[in-house]
Amino acid sequence: MTRHISSIPYLLFSFFLFASCASQKTATSDKDWTTLFNGKNLEGWTTKIHHYEVGDNHGDTFRVEDSIIKVRYDNYKGDFDDRFGHLYYDTPYSYFHLQLDYRFIGELHPGAPSYTLKNSGVMFHSQDPKTMLKEQNWPISVEMQFLAGIEAGQSRPTGNMCSPGTEVIFKGELYPGHCINSSSETYYGDQWVKAELIVLGDSLVTHMINGEKVLEYTRPQIGGGVVEGFDPQIKKDGQLLKEGLIALQSEGQPIDFKNIRIKNLKGCMDPKAKNFGKHYIKGDNATCIY
Numbered sequence: 706m707t708r709h710i711s712s713i714p715y716l717l718f719s720f721f722l723f724a725s726c727a728s729q730k731t732a733t734s735d736k737d738w739t740t741l742f743n744g745k746n747l748e749g750w751t752t753k754i755h756h757y758e759v760g761d762n763h764g765d766t767f768r769v770e771d772s773i774i775k776v777r778y779d780n781y782k783g784d785f786d787d788r789f790g791h792l793y794y795d796t797p798y799s800y801f802h803l804q805l806d807y808r809f810i811g812e813l814h815p816g817a818p819s820y821t822l823k824n825s826g827v828m829f830h831s832q833d834p835k836t837m838l839k840e841q842n843w844p845i846s847v848e849m850q851f852l853a854g855i856e857a858g859q860s861r862p863t864g865n866m867c868s869p870g871t872e873v874i875f876k877g878e879l880y881p882g883h884c885i886n887s888s889s890e891t892y893y894g895d896q897w898v899k900a901e902l903i904v905l906g907d908s909l910v911t912h913m914i915n916g917e918k919v920l921e922y923t924r925p926q927i928g929g930g931v932v933e934g935f936d937p938q939i940k941k942d943g944q945l946l947k948e949g950l951i952a953l954q955s956e957g958q959p960i961d962f963k964n965i966r967i968k969n970l971k972g973c974m975d976p977k978a979k980n981f982g983k984h985y986i987k988g989d990n991a992t993c994i995y
Contacts (some may be wrong), residue, residue, distance in 0.1 A: 746769055752766070752767055752791070753954070754790035798908050805899075811959035823853035823855060825851045825953075826954045828952040830947075832949065844869065846869060846952070847867075847925045852865065853867060853891075870927060870932035871925055897963075899964075908924065927942055
């Protein structure tokens with residue numbers, strides 16, 4: 706049964722918070738952004754690939770070349786065998802604005818599921834890979850899904866929401882499905898696409914593609930299915946997701962990522978402090994420095 710939640714408070718809340726983020730985006734400078742990828746190596750990132758232990762970057766799946774994080778499978782032997790992988794940034798975030806560019810290239814690795822053709826994404830509010838079992842296929846997380854067009858004239862939006870082991874409130878109700886399509890255009894070929902994700906703790910989440918808002922929902926929480934092989938003590942259905950790790954996805958389709966940076970929206974909001982930030986929208990005055 707679908708659980709109904711009044712949409713009016715959340716719509717008003719969403720409008721207020723998104724407008725606040727938008728105004729701050731124009732008012733702040735590059736100094737408010739942190740680059741997550743140094744362009745040289747995967748320092749600060751951890752891999753977890755299905756069937757392998759945490760930290761085992763099997764087959765050099767995630768590699769750095771030309772200041773790009775590349776996802777490749779040329780060192781894989783045999784079929785894909787559900788070797789779904791993720792590359793996690795080691796610092797958790799709660800309120801943040803993430804930006805990155807991605808592009809699909811090459812061919813789907815033999816044996817990868819057909820639905821993974823020109824399909825990847827970025828996970829957020831993810832569990833730590835150290836809490837994942839060796840045979841867990843996906844992290845309990847929320848995904849901003851990236852897709853590219855396959856056949857001319859057939860719509861295939863990108864910047865969608867998928868929910869491995871999670872659920873969200875969409876249009877005032879707990880969404881019963883696994884993925885929600887965005888309103889984005891369909892992008893074909895190997896062009897670079899700019900994706901942005903604005904996450905406000907366990908409240909509002911906004912997806913943007915090439916500068917346009919394409920999807921919005923609220924209250925990400927643990928629940929639902931899709932994830933297999935997890936530790937039951939980790940999957941506490943109904944628990945709101947306030948923070949977690951960010952991870953780049955690998956599921957059989959070669960893809961490139963670059964220009965990965967984040968603006969932390971939670972911090973010291975005391976104007977008297979040395980590290981006061983005008984762009985913060987969530988106070989964490991325990992971090993204030995005087």
